[in-house]
Amino acid sequence: MNWINNVVRPKIRSFLTTKRDVPDDLWRKCPETGQMVFTKDLVANQYVYPGSDYHERMTAPQRLQHLFGGENYAVIPNPSVSLDPLKFRDAKRYTDRLKEAKTKTSLEDAVVIAEGDLEGTNVVAAVQDFHFMAGSLGMAAGEAVIAGMEHAISKMSPFILFAASGGARMQEGIMSLMQMPRTTIAVQRLRDARLPYIVVLTDPTTGGVTASYAMLGDVHIAEPGALICFAGPRVIQQTIREQLPEGFQRAEYLRDHGMVDMVVHRHKLRQTLARLVRVLMAPALAGTNVKASRKPSRGLNGGKPYVNASTTDVADRPPSGPTSANAPAIIEAEPVSDEERFEPGRRTRETEPKSAPEAKPSELKTAPKS
Numbered sequence: 001m002n003w004i005n006n007v008v009r010p011k012i013r014s015f016l017t018t019k020r021d022v023p024d025d026l027w028r029k030c031p032e033t034g035q036m037v038f039t040k041d042l043v044a045n046q047y048v049y050p051g052s053d054y055h056e057r058m059t060a061p062q063r064l065q066h067l068f069g070g071e072n073y074a075v076i077p078n079p080s081v082s083l084d085p086l087k088f089r090d091a092k093r094y095t096d097r098l099k100e101a102k103t104k105t106s107l108e109d110a111v112v113i114a115e116g117d118l119e120g121t122n123v124v125a126a127v128q129d130f131h132f133m134a135g136s137l138g139m140a141a142g143e144a145v146i147a148g149m150e151h152a153i154s155k156m157s158p159f160i161l162f163a164a165s166g167g168a169r170m171q172e173g174i175m176s177l178m179q180m181p182r183t184t185i186a187v188q189r190l191r192d193a194r195l196p197y198i199v200v201l202t203d204p205t206t207g208g209v210t211a212s213y214a215m216l217g218d219v220h221i222a223e224p225g226a227l228i229c230f231a232g233p234r235v236i237q238q239t240i241r242e243q244l245p246e247g248f249q250r251a252e253y254l255r256d257h258g259m260v261d262m263v264v265h266r267h268k269l270r271q272t273l274a275r276l277v278r279v280l281m282a283p284a285l286a287g288t289n290v291k292a293s294r295k296p297s298r299g300l301n302g303g304k305p306y307v308n309a310s311t312t313d314v315a316d317r318p319p320s321g322p323t324s325a326n327a328p329a330i331i332e333a334e335p336v337s338d339e340e341r342f343e344p345g346r347r348t349r350e351t352e353p354k355s356a357p358e359a360k361p362s363e364l365k366t367a368p369k370s
Helices: 002-016 039-044 060-068 094-105 139-155 179-192 233-240 251-256 266-287 338-342 346-351
Strands: 027-029 036-038 073-076 111-118 121-128 159-165 197-205 219-222
Touching (some): 060 073, 121 266, 139 179, 219 251
Parallel strands (some): 197 219
16 A cells, blocks of 8 residues: 555656646846846856846855865864853844854854965955854954954965955844954054955945954955945934935945945956955065075065055165165155145145235325314
8 A cells, every 4th residue: 555655646646747846946036127047047157147237145155166266275164262152132042043043054153264276376265154144243253354364474375355244243242342353453463464455345244344354454345236334324314314325335336435446346356356466465475586695574575565654664665766676666755744735725825925904995094183
């Protein structure tokens, strides 16, 4: 009887019906235009909808594969931290939320650190995954970012950060807010080591992440249409009770107003990052060929990847006058007082001799004699 139910009847049913089970993820719908796209075509197009160029959010493994061109990277384990320092509970326990997020994403936390080869340059990268509790910044995420920057310093490699976050993690309270100054100090250590720090702002980058390490990079790149802000546009509009400009707090708006250096399509992002890394690390690579008899350098170009007033010591600058072909070009700013810089013409007005005011016709009349 079991053989008839398990084998014979399904066979007969398969002959009589032509209905087939369709996978749930066979199609994807564009959030902007409603266009239906095959999932395989969307994956092959790096999760960019071909009709609208809408950039769908990527997971951390997908982002790393896109950056390093496959599996050519090694994941760096995140430091261990306390899972629930405040014993927080709202509708669910915080520990239960963490378990659900780990099961859903197969990640330990919102930040993944990896090291790999980017077109011939060893690079350390950190990726925030928005699918893990909205990429929120907690103790584990902060420790991961710091560990990634310290690993880049130990390897003397550039550091690339892909930011995607809803802000600080409310379940950890003040402990999550403390990650903002801690990560800022780690960024300063990168600068002290004279290593490039490149930030790629993806959709969305908001809250405490925007207010800390996400906006402290040497170069800021944004993906098209990414929301980048501290407080969202809806909150601002309800607060000031005014209509906001079109595209407010989007990547293109911020680029036009000087907050973002460039907006790069995802198809060109890997090539752009590789070119930036080569340019910023070129003095470092050239410094490895310096003869041992010369004075040891701390970084490159004589050790310094950057040659400007903010990162070059005065004692390390070449003498003034015509420079040799191998000497780095330094552009000295013309000394200008603050009054002239911020209010042109003010100094001229103040230094011009003031002429005596002309007397009015009524003042020229002599006073009547008494």
